[in-house]
Amino acid sequence: xxxxxxxxxxxxxxxxxxxxxxxxxxxxxxxxxxxxxxxxxxxxxxxxxxxxxxxxxxxxxxxxxxxxxxxxxxxxxxxxxxxxxxxxxxxxxxxxxxxxxxxxxxxxxxxxxxxxxxxxxxxxxxxxxxxxxxxxxxxxxxxxxxxxxxxxxxxxxxxxxxxxxxxxxxxxxxxxxxxxxxxxxxxxxxxxxxxxxxxxxxxxxxxxxxxxxxxxxxxxxxxxxxxxxxxxxxxxxxxxxxxxxxxxxxxxxxxxxxxxxxxxxxxxxxxxxxxxxxxxxxxxxxxxxxxxxxxxxxxxxxxx
Numbered sequence: 611x612x613x614x615x616x617x618x619x620x621x622x623x624x625x626x627x628x629x630x631x632x633x634x635x636x637x638x639x640x641x642x643x644x645x646x647x648x649x650x651x652x653x654x655x656x657x658x659x660x661x662x663x664x665x666x667x668x669x670x671x672x673x674x675x676x677x678x679x680x681x682x683x684x685x686x687x688x689x690x691x692x693x694x695x696x697x698x699x700x701x702x703x704x705x706x707x708x709x710x711x712x713x714x715x716x717x718x719x720x721x722x723x724x725x726x727x728x729x730x731x732x733x734x735x736x737x738x739x740x741x742x743x744x745x746x747x748x749x750x751x752x753x754x755x756x757x758x759x760x761x762x763x764x765x766x767x768x769x770x771x772x773x774x775x776x777x778x779x780x781x782x783x784x785x786x787x788x789x790x791x792x793x794x795x796x797x798x799x800x801x802x803x804x805x806x807x808x809x810x811x812x813x814x815x816x817x818x819x820x821x822x823x824x825x826x827x828x829x830x831x832x833x834x835x836x837x838x839x840x841x842x843x844x845x846x847x848x849x850x851x852x853x854x855x856x857x858x859x860x861x862x863x864x865x866x867x868x869x870x871x872x873x874x875x876x877x878x879x880x881x882x883x884x885x886x887x888x889x890x891x892x893x894x895x896x897x898x899x900x901x902x903x904x905x906x907x908x909x910x911x912x913x914x
Contacts, residue, residue, distance in 0.1 A: 634667035666783035690726040724764040744785040
């Protein structure tokens with residue numbers, strides 16, 4: 611009797627490998643096999659918190675639908691007053707503990723306006739105290755990774771909190787996994803920065819967004835460096851839109867490793883020479899007509 615075969619799309623495999631979550635990968639195979647999610651802890655012989663952590667990693671990777679009802683965020687948040695903050699603090703509830711923890715982590719006494727923001731994260735967005743604590747820690751570490759000395763403002767933390775609320779990052783497991791993966795990605799961004807010979811300067815927001823997009827597409831720093839070299843050879847400098855167009859072309863063609871790109875370029879150039887009914891001149895590697903991928907990138911750049 612032939613056993614049924616479990617096949618996974620390459621894009622899903624890349625996401626699992628990129629996340630570096632062994633528990634997430636094992637749980638995903640378990641779920642894709644058609645097994646009962648409710649029996650995962652018993653089947654895998656894991657404690658409940660380990661299953662929760664693996665579930666959180668799969669939700670963050672977009673490989674598992676979140677069945678929870680996410681909080682509804684209204685268009686206009688309430689306007690908190692100083693009296694609201696005072697009442698929330700005097701109640702001696704979790705908000706009082708949150709204020710102390712936030713001040714300790716940020717290294718300063720929060721102003722009344724900052725306390726109003728903190729209260730909105732707690733009462734309006736409905737984020738649990740421990741999640742807000744991880745949120746603040748994440749924002750601090752992200753700022754340090756970007757070379758900033760000062761702690762982030764409450765407005766910066768508030769902006770990130772809205773993103774977390776919209777994404778349903780509202781449990782300890784979800785928050786911890788998100789922080790871990792994003793800070794790991796920040797480390798890779800710094801490595802790519804060195805490969806692109808950008809030195810230790812602070813990246814602009816647009817530059818960092820480009821790099822993060824390339825990482826999300828599944829490229830490693832070695833392939834990004836290849837695109838950078840092609841960009842410099844064809845334009846004389848690092849042109850971010852041009853480099854992005856090259857990587858986008860490779861991504862759309864399913865070329866994500868050095869071997870795949872080199873093979874794809876070779877096939878494209880052979881096809882181009884064949885269509886023109888001529889062969890590449892001897893000894894002209896890298897100096898002949900642009901390959902189809904580079905031509906695609908050039909057209910994208912000129913059409914922007």
